[in-house]
Amino acid sequence: MGKQIKFFDIYNQDKKIHLSFIKILKNHFKKSDFILGKSVSLFENNFSKFTKSKYSIGCANGTDALYLALKTLNLPKNSEVIVPAMTWISTVLSILNNNLKPVLVDVNKNDALISLKEVKKKINKNTKVILPVNLYGGIVNIQKIKKIIGKKKIFIIEDSAQAHGGKDNNANNIGKFSDLACYSFYPGKNLGCYGDGGMITTNNKKFYEKLIRLRNLGSKFKHKHEMIGVNSRLDTIQASLLNLKLKSLSKNNLKRSKIANFYKKTIKNKKIDVLQYSKHAVYHQYVILVKNRNRLIKILDKNNIQYGIHYPISINKLDCFKNIFKSKNFVNAEFIANHCLSLPIDPYLSISDQKKICYVLNSY
Numbered sequence: 001m002g003k004q005i006k007f008f009d010i011y012n013q014d015k016k017i018h019l020s021f022i023k024i025l026k027n028h029f030k031k032s033d034f035i036l037g038k039s040v041s042l043f044e045n046n047f048s049k050f051t052k053s054k055y056s057i058g059c060a061n062g063t064d065a066l067y068l069a070l071k072t073l074n075l076p077k078n079s080e081v082i083v084p085a086m087t088w089i090s091t092v093l094s095i096l097n098n099n100l101k102p103v104l105v106d107v108n109k110n111d112a113l114i115s116l117k118e119v120k121k122k123i124n125k126n127t128k129v130i131l132p133v134n135l136y137g138g139i140v141n142i143q144k145i146k147k148i149i150g151k152k153k154i155f156i157i158e159d160s161a162q163a164h165g166g167k168d169n170n171a172n173n174i175g176k177f178s179d180l181a182c183y184s185f186y187p188g189k190n191l192g193c194y195g196d197g198g199m200i201t202t203n204n205k206k207f208y209e210k211l212i213r214l215r216n217l218g219s220k221f222k223h224k225h226e227m228i229g230v231n232s233r234l235d236t237i238q239a240s241l242l243n244l245k246l247k248s249l250s251k252n253n254l255k256r257s258k259i260a261n262f263y264k265k266t267i268k269n270k271k272i273d274v275l276q277y278s279k280h281a282v283y284h285q286y287v288i289l290v291k292n293r294n295r296l297i298k299i300l301d302k303n304n305i306q307y308g309i310h311y312p313i314s315i316n317k318l319d320c321f322k323n324i325f326k327s328k329n330f331v332n333a334e335f336i337a338n339h340c341l342s343l344p345i346d347p348y349l350s351i352s353d354q355k356k357i358c359y360v361l362n363s364y
């Protein structure tokens with residue numbers, strides 16, 4: 001058995017800046033600077049510049065980002081929110097925790113992104129939000145969704161927890177055409193911190209003013225609580241570390257896309273389909289669809305190659321949602337759940353490891 005090929009290695013990714021992290025930590029300790037403050041607003045400003053959005057609001061994690069984004073809209077109970085059947089559970093939890101109704105739609109088999117044909121079918125007078133997910137770093141065409149919506153008053157929130165720095169096929173930044181975009185800084189994300197963290201971006205000043213209060217117990221100014229909020233602040237130390245890491249995000253995204261290109265041209269096996277990614281995807285995961293996944297998993301284990309499954313169960317089949325989406329069939333989401341396997345796509349994955357992975361896959 002050769003050396004292990006890791007799925008993801010944040011230690012290796014960041015080791016060049018560990019000393020700077022320690023300096024940053026000492027500075028926070030020295031100044032007793034732990035809650036909101038300058039480093040959070042500095043990171044928010046830099047994230048706005050990076051995403052070309054007017055406003056960024058840090059919060060505790062990506063799940064909260066989605067929860068707060070929906071809460072900001074102040075929708076009537078049971079308003080319908082259209083959401084894909086293949087995503088991480090948080091996307092759907094944020095809807096239910098706002099007392100809104102998730103309306104699941106299937107995804108495309110070739111790219112795992114929300115099917116716009118299905119979205120069109122599900123829009124009715126109760127539809128208030130469409131919540132597409134930029135899954136695996138592939139980017140949904142929001143302009144097409146806007147066309148489908150037409151003059152109806154339906155908001156769009158992009159779940160971009162897996163797509164920091166992604167652009168649509170016309171090179172427009174995430175958030176340009178949607179009302180709000182939500183990000184996670186979970187350690188394994190394209191931009192990850194050392195714990196939990198999240199961000200909401202928007203170009204709408206009213207949403208910004210509301211979100212800046214909602215995330216901090218309803219308060220922008222000390223002891224002035226203007227609305228019922230929650231405690232979901234972006235941790236101050238994490239904000240400082242993220243600010244430093246943001247500088248290498250574009251470079252790391254480029255490294256990811258180079259690895260993805262290598263996989264795409266090198267994997268040649270009839271039992272394996274590679275997922276199609278949009279033009280300016282940021283390859284959070286590199287997902288293949290494989291026949292007899294369990295057999296391949298055994299071979300990967302034998303070769304000491306780590307892998308991921310994103311996700312083994314489609315939303316409609318999760319235990320906690322079974323009663324909600326009882327009689328619905330989501331053929332593509334379920335197919336992807338049963339056949340998907342994510343290959344290592346750490347930006348620093350060596351060429352020799354990439355070659356070994358392809359060799360193992362091609363001999364399967």
Ligand SMILES: Cc1ncc(COP(=O)(O)O)c(C=O)c1O
Nearest residue numbers: 061062063088090161184185186
């Ligand atoms: C698509 C998607 N949405 C939401 C989240 C939630 O983010 P967090 O784990 O920071 O709460 C994640 C990440 O875990 C995600 O992948």
